[in-house]
Amino acid sequence: MTKKNSKAKMGSPKRWYYCLSGLLLVLPFWYLYQQLNPTFPPPLEKKDIGPYSVQPMPLNELPAYDYGDDYFKDFSLTFCQGCVENIRYAYMSVGPEPAPMPHDADGAIHGVGDVKHAHAPFPERLTDSDKLWVTVQDWQGKSYHAYWELSEL
Known part of the structure; x- marks a missing residue:
């Protein structure tokens, strides 16, 4: 050869x-x-939070990601039309009960219009009693809570 x-x-x-x-x-x-052409998981159930309603949707099907010392998962939240003007502050948390208002921006719901975005802080290890919480505070200082089971994610 x-x-x-x-x-x-x-x-x-x-x-x-x-x-x-x-x-x-x-x-x-x-x-x-x-x-x-992104693909998203189906949104979670729409729930009422006091006089408001919200429907969260995870942005992907992946587990919470490690960001420094904490874990986060990204969500898109659709509020009822016209509700956003009456909301002073809203945030997401994960745990057996809703977390108190954070002093930093962890879990703060932000964005423009009726569709918002949040980076929900997750614990390193989930338990059966943990739930996904959305807390909304109106301009009068009243707080309202709603939760979704993490099994729905």
Whole structure:
């Protein structure tokens, strides 16, 4: 077998570079397609929180992610139309009962319009008694709570 024939079997390096270049040109389009067509898990049940209603939706089906010393999971929350103007502060928490109002921004519900976003703090290990809580405080200082079972996630 000659040297020339052994190279032909393996393929020339230029052919591999050509294939790799083609792959590198396709990847940005694949990424763009995925970003323009996201898939989300189904939203959780819509619940009333005092005079307001809210429907949370996890942004993905992954477990809570590690962010420094804490764990978080991202949610999108849809409030009833026109309710947002009457809400002073709203936040999410996970535990057997609703957490007190945080002094930092952990779990704060934020965004523009009736659809909001939150990074809900999760404990490192979940127990059977833990629930996903949404707490809403109106401008008169009254707080309202609603919860969802974590098994629904």
